[in-house]
Amino acid sequence: MSESHFSEGLEDVVAASSEICFIDGDEGRLVYRGYDIHDLVGGGSTFEEVIYLLWHGELPSAEQLQSFRLSLSSERALSQGAMEVLKTLPKTGNAMEMLRTLVSASGLFDPDDGDTSYDASVRMAVRLVSQLPTMVTAIERYKTGKPQIDPRKDLSLAGNFLYMLTGSEPDERDARALDIALILHADHELNASTFSARVTAATLSDLYSAITSAVGTLKGPLHGGANEQVMLMLKEIGDLKGAEAWITKALEEKRRIMGFGHRVYHTEDPRATHLRRMSQEMGERKGNTTYYEISRVVESVVREKKKLNPNVDFYSASMYYMMGIPIHLFTPVFAVSRISGWTAHVLEQYRHNRLIRPRADFIGIKRRDFVKLEDRR
Ligand SMILES: CC(=O)SCCNC(=O)CCNC(=O)[C@H](O)C(C)(C)COP(=O)(O)OP(=O)(O)OC[C@H]1O[C@@H](n2cnc3c(N)ncnc32)[C@H](O)[C@@H]1OP(=O)(O)O
Numbered sequence: 001m002s003e004s005h006f007s008e009g010l011e012d013v014v015a016a017s018s019e020i021c022f023i024d025g026d027e028g029r030l031v032y033r034g035y036d037i038h039d040l041v042g043g044g045s046t047f048e049e050v051i052y053l054l055w056h057g058e059l060p061s062a063e064q065l066q067s068f069r070l071s072l073s074s075e076r077a078l079s080q081g082a083m084e085v086l087k088t089l090p091k092t093g094n095a096m097e098m099l100r101t102l103v104s105a106s107g108l109f110d111p112d113d114g115d116t117s118y119d120a121s122v123r124m125a126v127r128l129v130s131q132l133p134t135m136v137t138a139i140e141r142y143k144t145g146k147p148q149i150d151p152r153k154d155l156s157l158a159g160n161f162l163y164m165l166t167g168s169e170p171d172e173r174d175a176r177a178l179d180i181a182l183i184l185h186a187d188h189e190l191n192a193s194t195f196s197a198r199v200t201a202a203t204l205s206d207l208y209s210a211i212t213s214a215v216g217t218l219k220g221p222l223h224g225g226a227n228e229q230v231m232l233m234l235k236e237i238g239d240l241k242g243a244e245a246w247i248t249k250a251l252e253e254k255r256r257i258m259g260f261g262h263r264v265y266h267t268e269d270p271r272a273t274h275l276r277r278m279s280q281e282m283g284e285r286k287g288n289t290t291y292y293e294i295s296r297v298v299e300s301v302v303r304e305k306k307k308l309n310p311n312v313d314f315y316s317a318s319m320y321y322m323m324g325i326p327i328h329l330f331t332p333v334f335a336v337s338r339i340s341g342w343t344a345h346v347l348e349q350y351r352h353n354r355l356i357r358p359r360a361d362f363i364g365i366k367r368r369d370f371v372k373l374e375d376r377r
C-alpha cells in the first residue's frame with residue numbers, strides 16, 4: 001500500500017455516508033438533519049425533540065412529540081437483572097466503566113435480546129435512550145450508598161435525571177440548562193465513539209454491543225473524558241490570581257490542555273459559544289463565577305499562545321460543576337446525550353450496511369526465517 005493512501009488517525013478520511021449530522025469545520029457550523037444547533041437552542045427545542053429528529057429525520061408534530069415522550073418515559077426503569085449486576089461492582093469503580101458494564105448487562109435482560117430485526121433494534125434504542133439517565137444516577141447513588149430512586153414519568157428526560165440524582169424536585173432553570181447541554185452534545189458526525197459504534201454495528205452485531213463499544217470509546221480523555229480533566233485542571237488552578245501564570249507555565253512545559261483543539265473545527269466550536277454563556281449564567285445564579293472566570297483567562301492565553309479554540313468539553317465542565325453534578329459524572333452525562341446520536345447512527349448503519357474494514361500501512365518486517373526455541377539466544 002502506498003503512503004499516499006494513508007492518513008494518520010484517519011484525518012479527513014470519509015468513512016461512511018450519513019444523513020444525520022453535518023459539520024462545517026471552517027465556518028463553525030453544526031447541523032442536525034438540516035437544523036443548525038443555534039436555531040434548535042434559540043428556538044426553544046428540547047432534547048426529546050432532538051432525539052426524534054436524529055432518529056426520524058424530521059421534527060415531530062405536537063402529537064408525535066407527546067406520544068414519543070410517553071414511549072421514552074415509560075421505559076425509564078432498569079431491569080431487575082441490571083440492578084443486581086450493579087450491586088456486584090466495586091463502589092470505588094470508575095463511573096464510565098460501570099456505565100459500560102450496565103449497558104452491556106442490560107442487553108442480556110432486554111426483552112428483545114436475540115431478535116436481530118430492525119424493529120427490535122428500534123425498541124432497544126428507545127430503552128437505551130430512556131435508561132441511560134437511570135443507569136448514571138443509579139451508579140452515583142450506589143457509589144455514595146444512597147437509596148435508589150424510581151424514575152418519574154411526568155418529568156422531562158433532563159428534569160428526571162436531576163430528580164433521580166438528587167432526590168429532590170429539580171430547579172426548572174437547571175433542568176433547562178441541562179436540556180440545552182444534552183441538545184448540544186447529541187450528535188457529532190463520525191466522532192471516535194460514534195465511529196466505534198458503527199464499526200461494531202457493521203458486523204451486524206446487536207445494538208447493545210455497538211453502544212458498549214461507544215461508551216468505552218467516549219471514556220478516553222482525548223474524547224468525552226476531557227470534560228472531567230478540564231474541571232480537575234480548573235480546580236488545580238484554584239483561583240483567578242494565579243490562572244495566567246499557571247496556564248502559561250503549562251504551555252511552556254508543552255502540556256496538552258484539555259478542552260482545547262479539535263480534529264474538525266478550525267474555528268470556534270459552535271457548542272462552546274453556548275456553553276461559555278451558560279457557564280457564566282450558571283455561576284452567577286449559583287453565586288460563584290470563579291471557575292467561569294478562570295476558564296476565561298485559560299481560554300485567552302491558549303488562544304493567544306497556541307491559536308487553539310475551546311471545544312465542547314471546556315465550558316461544559318464549569319457549567320456542570322456549578323449545577324452540582326459530581327466531576328466523575330461529567331463523561332457519563334455526555335453519554336446520556338450522545339446515546340441519541342449513537343443509536344441514530346447504528347440504525348442508519350443497519351439500513352445501509354457494509355462491513356467496515358480498513359487496511360493498515362504495514363511498517364514491520366515482512367519476512368523472517370523461523371528460529372526454533374532451542375536455537376534462540
Ligand atoms: C468531545 C470531544 O471529543 S472534543 C475533544 C476533547 N479532547 C480534548 O479536549 C483533549 C485535548 N485536545 C486534543 O488532544 C486534540 O486537540 C484533539 C485530540 C481533540 C484533536 O487532536 P488532533 O487533530 O489529532 O491534533 P494532534 O493531537 O495531532 O495535535 C496537533 C498539534 O496541536 C497541538 N495540540 C492540539 N490540541 C492541543 C491541546 N489541547 N493542548 C496543547 N496542544 C494541542 C499538539 O500538541 C500538536 O502539536 P505539534 O504538532 O507541535 O505536536
Ligand SMILES: O=C([O-])CC(=O)C(=O)O
Nearest residue numbers: 187188190191192263312
Ligand atoms: O467530533 C469529534 O471528533 C469530537 C467531538 O467534538 C464530539 O464527539 O462531540
